[in-house]
Amino acid sequence: MDERTAEELRAALTALASPGRSGPEVAAALDRVEALARELPDNAPAQLRHFLERRSYVKALEWLEARAKT
Numbered sequence: 001m002d003e004r005t006a007e008e009l010r011a012a013l014t015a016l017a018s019p020g021r022s023g024p025e026v027a028a029a030l031d032r033v034e035a036l037a038r039e040l041p042d043n044a045p046a047q048l049r050h051f052l053e054r055r056s057y058v059k060a061l062e063w064l065e066a067r068a069k070t
Contacts, residue, residue, distance in 0.1 A: 001044045006064055009036045013061040033057065 015021070016029035037052040051060035 001041055001048075005036070005039075005041070006067070009033070010061065010064040010068070012036060013057055013064065016057055017061060 012029055012032040016026065016033055021029070033052075037049075040049060040052075045063075048060060048063055051057070051063060
């Protein structure tokens with residue numbers, strides 16, 4: 001998975017998890033997360049795929065943030 005895809009997914013998950021968002025903002029962020037999850041390349045990490053398939057978005061965001069720190 002390339003860095004651009006990881007960053008886009010991280011940004012969408014962050015927007016989804018941000019407090020104070022309106023209904024339409026949450027829906028747009030969720031749509032973006034789901035679209036990016038469907039477009040993940042074959043080489044995407046299995047654990048990230050698992051989190052996204054199970055809609056464990058907080059865990060997916062934590063996984064991406066930990067990866068970004070390394």
